[in-house]
Amino acid sequence: MKKKLLVFLTIFALVLSMTSLLAQAAEDAEVTVTVNEDGTVTVTATGTFDENDWVGIYKQGDTVDPENGGVASIVWWYLREGEEITYPGENEGITVNSGNRVAELTAGEGSALAPGDYYAVVLGGESSYEIFSEEFEFTIPEETEETPTEAPATAEPTPEVTEEPTEEPAESPTTAPATAKTTPSAATAAPTQAPDADSESDNTVLIIVCIVAAVIIIAAIIVIVAVKKKKK
Structure with missing residues (x-):
């Protein structure tokens, strides 16, 4: 009886440690948002996720209730997608x-977000509304129309009146000033590149889960052998 109790306690401890590892992986989740020039947003989530974990986009000021959900999201999708x-x-x-x-x-449906202040967050768990990441705030700017500016009017020069000289002066050549042409340099915009998602945390969690599973199998084999010896 004592051996069976010891085995059950060992298995329970292993399962509890495995659950805590998965919970820690969910707590390490992170979400970022890049607002693109065409009005779209690129949402990137990093971490280890369950198939029912999802990303929701809310307006700043909306509150998520981990138990009942609270305010509905504006748009959302599962991270398995x-x-x-x-x-x-x-x-x-x-x-x-x-x-x-x-x-x-x-x-x-399926159209772009209206101009305003928003945030993205990773949710999931048993209630589907457990908060797994910090809120990432972003803003969709208002569209501005550029108004053309009129060129300033150029005043016509007033001709100068010159008196006729008593003596005929020597003719001097008049040279027109050279006009330098300037070519405006075109400004080039540096492209922005979305951050790459870090996958190292996924490999670490997978290795830990495999080790825990191996320990559980070994413990079960020890129990079976002990029970058989006791029966003999």
Whole structure:
């Protein structure tokens, strides 16, 4: 009886440690957002995620309730569809049309976010609303139209009146000043590059899970051998 109790306690401790490792991996989750010039946003999540973990985009000031959800997200998608998504634009297979605040988008379902202040966050867990990352705030700017400026009017020069000389002066050649042409240099914009997702944490968690599984199997074999010896 004591051996069975010891085995059960060992298995329970191993399962508990495995659960804590997975919880720690979820706590290390991070999300970033890049606002592109065409009005789209590129959302990148890093960490170890379950198939039901997801990214939600909310307006700044919206509150997420870990138990009941709270305010609905404006758009959202499961991380199993991809840990780097550009919205809108890559919407095939992404759950973005369920429970969204469509009226706050620019042109209905699947359209771009309206100008304003937002944040992205990684959620999931048993309640589907456990917060796994810090909020990443970003802003969609207002579109501004450039107004052309009129060229200033050039005043016509007034001709000078010269008196006729009493003696005929010697003719002197008049040279027109040379006009230098300047060519404006074109400004080149440096391209921005989205950060690459770090995959080292995924490999570390996978190795730990394999070690824990091996320990559980060894413990089970020891229990079976001990029980058989006891019966003999």
